Amino acid sequence: MSGFRWQSVARGGRLPGMMTLYEELLPSPVGTITILTDGDGVLRVLEFEDFGARMERLLRLHYGPGGWRVVPAVRTSDAMRAMTAYFAGDVSAIDGLPTATGGTDFQRAVWQTLRAVGPGRTVAYADIAAAIGRPSAVRAVGLANGSNPIAIVVPCHRIIGRSGELTGYGGGLERKRWLLAHEGVGLA
Structure with a gap:
């Protein structure tokens, strides 16, 4: 169990x-990663x-205060297996993982479009904005990217600056x- 104290865990029973x-928890080369899946393994x-x-802030935004609780997993999820394979070198192991989030329609469109950016590729915020049919919404894409609750699998790390610099x-x-x-992107 993580060292983080979940404030939204129901004190006692389960609310309707x-x-x-x-x-x-997955130890990785970039630090320990917390993976949360629902009852269907999503x-x-x-x-x-x-x-x-x-x-916790993103959980509150996506599911409302008190709308969720976190408990230790009793079995290994597909997400844990895929992330383990990803860090072992199979960078496409995460591509088909089912995900679900809250968020606005716009945010979900951004995150869905990000999932189409494969390993070894990078895009700019403007590319994502154009892909969702909102070319003038570059800043809004940046905000949606920053609210992504599913790091790595929804690959917000693949967005770089238009000129190729890390943002x-x-x-x-x-x-x-x-x-x-790790995904094979050569950086200057």
């Missing part, structure tokens, strides 16, 4: 309509363990640099 999320959150406060990443630029290199 509350989603239970199953937590697994990936809901993948975040760096040291960003627990960000993860911000919720997990930190060193992690972004490592992930891109």
Whole structure:
């Protein structure tokens, strides 16, 4: 179980309509990763363990305060197996993982489009904005990218600046640099 103290875990029983999320921790070359899946095994959150406060904020935004609780997983999820394979060198192992998030229609369109950016490729915010039919929404794409609750699988690390420079990443630029290199992206 993570060192992060979940504030939204129901104190006691389960509230009607509350989603239970199953937590697994994966040690990785970029730090321990928290994986949260739902009762159907669908990936809901993948975040760096040291960003627990960000993860809780995103859970509140996506599912409402008190709309979820986190418990330790009792079995290994497909997400855990795919992420393990990803870090072992099979960078396409995560491509078919089922995911589900809250978020606005716009955010989900951005995240769906990001999933089409394969390993070894990078795009700019403007490319994503054009792909979703909103070419003037570059800043909004950046905000949606920053609200992505499923790091790596929804590959927000594959967005770089128009000129090829690394731009911000919720997990930190060193992690972004490592992930891109792991996927075969040559950086200047």
